[in-house]
Amino acid sequence: MQPGPGAKNRVLVTADRLFYDEGIRTVGVDRLIAESSVTKATFYKHFGAKDNLVLEYIGRRRDEAKALADSISAAADGSLETLRGIRDSIVDDIQSDGFRGCPFINAAAEFADAAHPVRRIVVQHRDWYTETMVELFRGAKHPMSGDAADEFLLARDGAMVGGYEGDAIAATAALIRVTDRLFADCK
Template sequence: MAGDSVRERVVDAADRLFYGRGITSVGMDAVRDGSGVSLKAIYKEFPSKEDLVLAVLGRRHQMWTTGVEGAVERIDDPRERLLAMYDHLADWFGDSDFRGCGFINAFGELGGASPRIADAVREHKRSFQAYVDRLVADAGAPAALGPQLAILAEGAQTTAAISGVPDAAGVARAAARTLIDAAMSDQSAAGRA
């Protein structure tokens, strides 16, 4: 077995188990059983469970980035691109295995006990904020709009996970449109003054 395929199998199994059942409730024996990889081979790739959690978060970051950017890149209009992330959320919230944001879940479980996991979660959230800020700048909107749109997306994820219904994405999208329209209108009025 090649090292990469072992690593991928372990991360796949751990991601599925951690996301579905929670990190602290999943032991390494369950990861072994889910991946079909011996504990010895798992610990060769990941010296600690924390290392495995970080690898799972790395994969989740890539999945999130690919999904959001893919939804945005299909849209040409800069204002509509700001709303495309909420369309991505709506699709994700409709998945039968949706359990909320894996980063928020990991932070809730381990953020206080693991500085490395807390840092990984914070970096993921900073990265998303920076991306939204770039979209806002591309649309010619005021910079203050970026954090407002990002927090709507974050809140929608938590609300959808807790409520168990995907409607939060549509509500966040409608609120985002209102914020975008107001910000762009204010900016146009300021430009005419």
């Protein structure tokens, strides 16, 4: 996460770490303030309430995911290579130190109300991800791009959860096997 400098940045960086590592609802404002080394007045000046900080956190995670996909696409030679790059990025993420699952799946689990603004951001992110995968599979000439995108996402979600709660190596190996079968159908 690379927001702007200063006190707001310290709060955002601290929130990103704590919300991802420990969960959004378990981290209180007083702890965020203390670990960010800001005053209550500064916190409330920038965010007004924890809910606003949570929305900024999940929104920034969404923006980072989009920027990563754009970066992979820009460096790739075509849609199939972009798909492989995205898959490889997921594998690297799951096998990294401190991996705690998908921040969007985690946030959705904490905010059960589908009308909550956090859930709306999660759904928007999911819609974007699905549409991006459909377009990439279409560009890679998969005969059933929508189905392939759904299967890719299901495999990704399973690997994210399995990689956090179980064996990261086994979860990523399964993700690679499933996606390789999807990629083999591209022409």
